[in-house]
Amino acid sequence: MTSRSDTPELSALPDDRVGSARLLDRLVLRPEIGALLGAVLVFAFFSVATERFLSTGGVATWLDDASTLGIMAVAVALLMIGGEFDLSAGVMTASTALVTAILATRLGWNVWLALLASLAFALAVGALNGWLVLRTGLPSFIVTLGTFLALQGLNLGVTRLVTGSVQVSGMRSADGYSSAGYLFASTFTLGGTAFYVSILWWVLVTVVAATVLLRTRFGNWIFAVGGSPLSSRAVGVPVLRTKVLLFMTTAGAAWLVGSINILRFTSVQANQGIGLEFQYIIAAVIGGCLLTGGFGSAVGAAIGALIFGMARQGIVYANWNSDWFQLFLGVMLLAAVLVNNALRRRAERVRR
Amino acid sequence: MSPLLEARGIGKTYGSVIALRDVSTVVNAGEVTCVLGDNGAGKSTLIKVLAGVHRHDSGELLVGGSAVTFSSPREALDQGIATVYQDLAVVPLMSVWRNFFLGSEPTVGFGPFRFLDRKQGRRVTRTALADMGIDLRDVEQPVGTLSGGERQCVAIARAVHFGAKVLILDEPTAALGVKQAGVVLKYVAQARDRGLGVVLITHNPHHAYPVGDRFLLLKRGRALGTYEKSQISLEELTRQMAGGAELEALAHELRGADE
Secondary structure, three states: OOOOOOHHHHHOOOOOOOOOOHHHHHHHHOOOHHHHHHHHHHHHHHHHHOOHHHOHHHHHHHHHHHHHHHHHHHHHHHHHHOOOOOOOHHHHHHHHHHHHHHHHHOOOOOHHHHHHHHHHHHHHHHHHHHHHHHHHOOOHHHHHHHHHHHHHHHHHHHHHHHHOOOEEEOHHHOOOHHHHHHHHHOEEEEOOEEEEOHHHHHHHHHHHHHHHHHHOHHHHHHHHHHHOHHHHHHOOOOHHHHHHHHHHHHHHHHHHHHHHHHHHHOEEEOOOOOOHHHHHHHHHHHOOOOOOOOOOOHHHHHHHHHHHHHHHHHHHHOOOOOHHHHHHHHHHHHHHHHHHHHHHHHHHHOOO | OOOOEEEEEEEEEEOOEEEEEEEEEEEOOOOEEEEEEOOOOOHHHHHHHHHOOOOOOEEEEEEOOEEOOOOOHHHHHHOOEEEEOOOOOOOOOOEHHHHHOOOOOOEEOOHHHOEEOHHHHHHHHHHHHHHOOOOOOOOOOEHHHOOHHHHHHHHHHHHHHOOOOEEEEEOOOOOOOHHHHHHHHHHHHHHHHOOOEEEEEEOOHHHHHHHOOEEEEEEOOEEEEEEEHHHOOHHHHHHHHOOOHHHHHHHHHHHHHHO
16 A cells, blocks of 8 residues: 555664664554554454355455445545544435436436536535535534435435435436446456456545545645644645545545445435444544544555455354444444554654 | 834724734844733734734734735745744644645645655755754654654744744743753744844743843733833843832732731
8 A cells, every 4th residue: 555665765864863663663653553453353363264255256245345435434534634524424425326316317317417417516515514614613523414414304305306205216227327337336357256346446545545645735734734723724724725625525435435336236225325424434443543633544444444344244254143243343443442542642652 | 124024003902802002013133022921911912913813903014114914824924924833833743844844845746746755855854953953863753742842943943944034932931841941042042043033922031031132011912111132131121021010019018918
């Protein structure tokens, strides 16, 4: 992945006061280390405990499970590092799918045009979220809870109004379905097994997000506005623009996931997506994001989603009741928060 | 030559509260102007006006001889006026070099492929800090791991590096121990020797007197007096700061109660 490769550059600048503890301290400073260890453990456990987990079919299944969650978790992680939450992110995946589906199946729009329209809708809602949060100064938790409820109501209300039921289907017969489906919902074959293209989207989103976060000015500003908005403003960082863009990014990711879903399943339920927003936040936290902002990792959030996918499918392969997944999730989240807390304390204490 | 920064009869009200009334001062290159006053004297309001955080309601603010009105800290910064706040100077969880370049990051490449020049960032941070006499072992460590004095110094070095002509320091020594405060004052003197005009806000005359060239005393939003260093002694400055005549009257009263 695109983690920072500091070691070679720094070794060119030797300092006699820096002992051999540096590598360990440096590792500890990486927010995704805890998640990586967790992922290795979960992977090892289910590889040993079940037969199908390591088969190519098994791998394709848990990677696919992790992919749409991962796309959202990475976007939510950027937002959380920027110091905000978006509770409307889960429902937004359904809203965008519904907009696309209704425009394409009821109004006869070309799928590509419908996708563009739902993207515009998503970005507008994202911008509204950000603008409301920053203009009112209210916690994003409350503002986006409002958007969450409003979207949930809109999803059901509009869908029932247009179709008379709570689902929209029939995407397959819409114009442009096959080309759009190729981009968002096709499969590619690797080792004789079909993998969904959503996995590639997940990897792409993660790489772009990690690069932006660690290698660009905008990424620097994300950390800054989450870590201390007042200091950021004082040195000339555009706090409002940065945060609004982050809300729009989250909404844009929800559009991507909504598009992947609608094109793969060709129908969408109006009550989809509810509750997923917490899974995104959990994956981001497992990946090393602090709830207070200013610290976290895009790669970590992707690994958090991977843990999710592996555990959810692993439990199925082990023939356990899927009830146990929630227990696993709770324990995993608590462990992640505790580990992250300890690591961060250590990171702040380390004085080299 | 006109002073770097000049305030002429500056006033500022928040609703019906008059926070600052008719305050004037000058900041010259290579000199330290100290703003002294007790809590609520208007020190913070004055620097917020100078730093572009708030707009003044009356009076004139002159930069290099021409009148200006700042609508954001960025505008003040563009005019060469940098402010280091006591508690919000840096982002604790970010590394030293990322803090150093925050808002003015060096980049390589073009268009959508403009990336942070991290090597350059680390190198420049290291040398800029070394030039100010700050010896950090690792510019990649989070600023939160530095001591309060070191953090102030990083912020001061940042302002100096980015070509500030006027450096405004808001109570840089307030939360520091004696030794740390001395270190920070050393960097204040160093910034002055480099030709910057420094505005030092403090309520401690013992910190102000050694480095100051000019002293502006504020009380309840008004200027109590402006003195050149030659016009006032440390004892007199301390006396004025502590309330002067009022305190003597109080002492008299307390003595009276004893008898």
